[in-house]
Each structure stands twice: as C-alpha cells, then as structure tokens.
Amino acid sequence: MPDSVLVHAPATVANLGCGFDVLGLALAAPYDTLRLRRTDAPGLTIAHLDDYGLPTDPAHNVAGAALRALLARVPEPVGFAVEIRKGIRPGSGVGSSAASAAGAVVGANALLGNRFSRLELADFAMAGEAVASGARHADNIAPAIFGGLTLVRALEPALDIVALPAPPLWVAVVHPQIEINTRDARQVLPAAVPLGLAVRQWANVAGLVAGFLTADFALVGRALEDHVVEPARAPLIPGLAEARRRALAAGALGGGISGSGPSIFMLNRDGETAHAVAAALGSVFAELGIAYQLHVGRIAGEGARVVAE
Numbered sequence: 644m645p646d647s648v649l650v651h652a653p654a655t656v657a658n659l660g661c662g663f664d665v666l667g668l669a670l671a672a673p674y675d676t677l678r679l680r681r682t683d684a685p686g687l688t689i690a691h692l693d694d695y696g697l698p699t700d701p702a703h704n705v706a707g708a709a710l711r712a713l714l715a716r717v718p719e720p721v722g723f724a725v726e727i728r729k730g731i732r733p734g735s736g737v738g739s740s741a742a743s744a745a746g747a748v749v750g751a752n753a754l755l756g757n758r759f760s761r762l763e764l765a766d767f768a769m770a771g772e773a774v775a776s777g778a779r780h781a782d783n784i785a786p787a788i789f790g791g792l793t794l795v796r797a798l799e800p801a802l803d804i805v806a807l808p809a810p811p812l813w814v815a816v817v818h819p820q821i822e823i824n825t826r827d828a829r830q831v832l833p834a835a836v837p838l839g840l841a842v843r844q845w846a847n848v849a850g851l852v853a854g855f856l857t858a859d860f861a862l863v864g865r866a867l868e869d870h871v872v873e874p875a876r877a878p879l880i881p882g883l884a885e886a887r888r889r890a891l892a893a894g895a896l897g898g899g900i901s902g903s904g905p906s907i908f909m910l911n912r913d914g915e916t917a918h919a920v921a922a923a924l925g926s927v928f929a930e931l932g933i934a935y936q937l938h939v940g941r942i943a944g945e946g947a948r949v950v951a952e
Contacts, residue, residue, distance in 0.1 A: 652746030741783030744771025867897030
C-alpha cells in the first residue's frame with residue numbers, strides 16, 4: 644500500500660431540474676486536488692492550499708468530517724494528513740463540498756488497501772455534506788464517487804445508489820460570481836407541494852431517466868422542467884430566465900439551476916452546441932455586469948480517483 648496518494652475529485656451537477664436530492668452527474672472539470680498521507684499516529688490534520696478561508700478543524704471541515712466517519716470503521720490506529728487545493732469554488736452550486744468529501748475518502752481508502760466499497764465511501768462522504776449544509780444528502784456525493792449519472796433511490800433505512808450509464812451528452816455550465824449558501828437555498832423551499840404539481844414532477848423525473856436510458860434526448864429536453872424547487876430559488880439568481888431562453892435558442896436540450904445555485908447547467912447533444920450555449924449563457928451575465936466562469940465538457944464517466952502516488 645502506498646504512503647501517500649494524489650486524488651482528483653470532480654465537480655457535479657445535482658437535481659438535474661426535476662430530480663431534487665435524487666439525480667446527479669459528474670463533470671470532467673473543474674475538480675479538487677487532494678494529497679493524502681497516511682500517518683502512524685491516529686488523528687487528522689487538514690491544510691488548505693487555496694485562499695477560500697475554509698476551516699481546518701477536522702470536525703468542521705467537509706473532508707475531515709468524511710474521514711472521521713471512515714476512521715470510525717477502521718479498527719487499527721491510523722491517521723491521515725490531508726492537503727486540499729480547491730479547484731471548485733465553495734458556494735458555486737457544482738458540488739464543491741461533495742468533491743472534497745469524496746476525494747478524501749477515496750484517497751484514504753486507497754491508503755487502506757481499498758477495503759471499503761463505493762457505496763460505503765458515499766455513506767462516509769455524506770458526513771461532509773452534513774457539515775456543509777446541515778443535511779446528509781447524496782445527490783452530489785453519488786456522482787462524485789461513482790461518476791457518470793447517478794440516482795439516489797433511498798437514504799434510509801440504507802443508502803441505495805443506482806449508477807446509470809453516462810449518456811453521450813455535453814454539459815455547459817455558467818457560474819456567475821455570486822455566492823449562494825446551501826443552507827440558505829434550502830430555507831426558501833416550500834414545506835408542502837400540491838398534489839397536482841407533485842404528479843407533474845414525478846412524471847418529469849421518470850421521463851428524464853427514461854430519456855437518458857433510451858438515448859431519447861428530445862424526451863430529456865422535455866423532462867428538464869422543475870415545478871417545485873427552481874421556482875422557489877429563481878429569485879436568488881439574477882438573469883436565470885434570460886439565460887435559459889438564450890441557451891435554448893442556441894440549441895441546448897434544456898437545463899436549470901445546478902444544485903442550490905448560482906451555477907446554471909445546460910445539456911447538449913455535442914461539443915459545438917455546448918460551446919455555443921456556454922457563450923449564450925455568459926452573454927447574459929456580461930450584460931448584467933456580473934463576473935462569471937464557464938465550464939464545458941462531456942459528462943465524466945469516473946468519479947474521484949487516484950491519479951498518482
């Protein structure tokens with residue numbers, strides 16, 4: 644077993660419109676980079692090689708919390724020293740906390756001889772999400788661990804994640820440089836949903852999964868509609884409606900808010916369309932005077948992985 648590993652952990656898009664807390668996919672870029680070193684002395688040390696001012700106390704750091712959950716299942720005395728370089732800006736809506744948590748447990752597992760399954764690693768990593776948002780949710784964690792497209796069927800009584808084949812689609816993401824805290828974004832959600840809206844939402848979730856599995860991308864586009872969460876969160880993101888309009892005019896299949904925002908994602912049939920859609924998305928925020936970043940790439944087939952020892 645190696646004494647240290649270098650891990651890349653990908654950004655992810657969660658919810659996919661109608662699939663709140665259920666659906667997610669992995670992106671080829673951006674990604675977090677983590678270096679983990681096994682130590683003989685029990686315990687954890689966390690260092691951040693970036694300027695985001697994130698906590699380094701393991702109990703309050705997403706990677707540290709995930710590793711504490713993993714170490715609770717390791718009988719022998721062992722510890723880890725972790726260095727994290729965030730390639731995914733916190734609060735961006737593309738799974739920043741999930742990437743660090745997933746990368747930490749994947750790296751630790753490699754240093755322990757890969758004794759845990761990916762499902763177990765996802766369960767450990769959810770402890771990091773609880774630190775970040777106050778809730779153990781897996782819609783970002785699942786694709787960050789498994790890669791591709793994932794469906795979180797259940798959290799209780801046992802975690803149940805279904806890994807689906809990654810469709811050959813391209814993703815365009817715009818990240819306007821405004822920050823939306825996940826906890827705050829959850830507070831605006833409705834406490835109850837009318838039955839009629841719930842039925843429409845269930846139909847879209849089923850249609851979206853069916854469209855992915857049958858490569859019916861016109862169906863994917865029709866199903867990328869959220870009747871519950873996005874209407875509540877839309878006021879948090881200036882330019883959202885216009886960004887969607889321009890993206891669809893440029894050829895996007897459809898999209899919506901990525902996770903809790905502020906990033907907006909759009910699915911596309913090919914790379915040429917994805918780049919045109921990204922430019923259309925960016926034009927909205929340029930006109931609003933809001934700085935932004937663009938990410939374009941295929942859906943990533945892999946989740947967090949060891950890239951070097």
